Amino acid sequence: MWIEKLPWCFLIHCIWLGGSPDPPSLSVREEVKVGEVVSASCSVSHSCPSDPPLLTxxxxxxxxxxxxxxxxxQWxxxxxxxxxxxxxxxxxxxxxxxxxxGGMTVSxxxxxxxxxxxxxxxxxxxxSVKEGDTVELRCSSDSNPAAHSYRWHNSRGPLPTTGPTLTLENVTRLTEALYCTAINTEGQVPSSPLNLNVEYPPEIKVGSACTSDISMVTCLCIVDSEPPSTVEWSLPAGHxxxxxxxxxxxxxMVTLKRALGFSETVHCHANNTQGNATLSFTVPTNDKMFMLYVSIGITAFVVVIILIPMSACLLTKKGGRSHSDQPVTSMQDMDAAKCASSDPSTLRKKQKDTSSEINTNYYTNDHLYSNMEAEEDDPCECYGGDDAVYGNM
Known part of the structure; x- marks a missing residue:
């Protein structure tokens, strides 16, 4: 009964073919490079030009x-x-x-x-790898044909390995990022970098110390570790x-700030999965700071005591105006002459003078106005009869 339902041209075709159609004939280049244009053709013979088979x-x-x-x-x-x-x-x-x-398909x-x-x-x-361990790495890729050689390198240059695996011994925290390049007949392609996570115990670095100012103590603990450490401060009495x-x-970088005198010693503790480290700091105390301030104060006082007579002497020399050329005759005049002779400019003038006498001009009717009266018996005091002498000090 199913034969009666088929088109007459397909029935003749089937009888001529012996009961079934031939599979399509394919034509295509079977080896190509990626990205190339491929042209494939599929052909069938039939005897029904008005109703040909559908090709897909x-x-x-x-x-x-x-x-x-x-x-x-035939078509x-x-x-x-x-x-x-x-x-x-x-x-x-x-x-x-x-x-x-009729539903028959061939392919x-x-x-x-x-x-x-x-x-x-x-x-x-x-x-992740512990510092000091040995690690083996492998370069993987997808290619056709398969990669026939490999190159390994870090940021400094190539490594002496050409196989797909690389063995690193005694790994350290300074181990650099690693790359591999896979090579086949179609080209060579580098990998993205691999940064090894090298784990090591805490190390408290140079620069960790306690410093102080007038009222505060600042302690700094610098810890290098991988993974990052838990850092704590402690005293004998607690954390x-x-x-x-x-x-x-x-x-x-972990900082501790406290008022001056809170303790004489403080400890920094660092801990991670690979180990721990502790460093003790000597904290500056009130006594040490007090002695420092006392020393500074004494030094400043001594400097002031030395500078006051010299300043008064310089003011005396700058303030006098000449009205007479009378030489020094009294004891007070002698003291004033000594003071004036200690001035560097006076000494230079003296070296140029061919005379062996010391001539100091002194005058009695001038007033030198200032905000402080000269002390008695001061060898650098400026004398002028009943006139008052004042210094801007």
């Missing part, structure tokens, strides 16, 4: 159909597909199917070999909370 491809692309008469009773239906090859096409079947009226396929340079190149291995914590990569 398993791959997307741009199709083009063509019908051509071969003999008086050829050809479907051409054009597409750009990709990595996803590698080792995948390209299938063409012919569907006839043919070919597998395409797509060649491409390495992709997804990466360094594989453990992400102290930190004032501030700053993180700079693997380095923690």
């Amino acid at each position: 491809w398993s791959h997307s692309g741009t199709p083009s159909i063509q019908s051509r008469q071969q003999t008086n009773s 050829e239906e050809t479907l051409t597909l054009t597409f750009r090859s990709s990595i996803a096409d590698n080792n995948q079947p390209l299938v063409c199917t012919a569907a006839y009226k 043919s396929s070919k597998t395409i070999n797509v060649k491409y340079a390495p992709v997804d190149v990466m360094v594989e291995g453990v992400s 102290l909370p930190s004032t501030r914590v700053e993180m700079h990569g693997s380095v923690a």
Whole structure:
């Protein structure tokens, strides 16, 4: 009964073919480079030009159909597909199917070999390692054909290894980022960097210390560790909370601020999964700061005592005005002359004078106005009879 339902042209075709149609004939280049344009054709012979079989491809692309008469009773239906090859096409079947009226289908396929340079190149291995351990890393990639050689390098240059694995002994915290390059006939591609997470116990760095000002003590503890440490301050009586914590990569800078005199010693404790470290600090005390301030005060007082007579003497010399050329005759005049002779400018003038006498001009009727009366019996006091002498000091 099913034969009666088929079109008469398909019935003749089936009888002529011996009961079933031939599978489609495929034509395609089976080895291509990634990105190249592929042109594939699929053809079938039939005897029904008014109702040809429907041809379809398993791959997307741009199709083009063509019908051509071969003999008086046979026709050829050809479907051409054009597409750009990709990595996803590698080792995948390209299938063409012919569907006839009545539901019968036949198909043919070919597998395409797509060649491409390495992709997804990466360094594989453990992400964390203890300082001093040995670690093995592997360079992996996807390529066609498979990578035949590898290169390893860090930021300073190449490493003496050409295989897919790299062994590092005695790993340290200074181990640099690592790269590998996979190479095949289609090209070479480097990996992204692998930064090993090297773990090590805390180390309290140089620069950790306690300093003080008038009223406060500031203690700084600098800790380098991986993973980051828990840092605490303590006294013999117990723990102290930190004032501030700053993180700079693997380095923690922990500050403690307290009033001066809170203790003579303080301890910094650092702890992580790899170990611990402790450093004790000597804290400046009130007694030490008091002695420092006393020393500064005494020094300042001595400087002032030395400078006051010299200042008065300089003011005496600058204030006198000449009315007579009488020489020094009294004891007070002699003291004033001595004071004036100690001035550097007076000494220079004396060296130029060919006379051996010391002539000091002294006058009695001038007033030198100032805000302080000269002390009695001062050898540098300026004498002038009943006139008052004042200094701007």
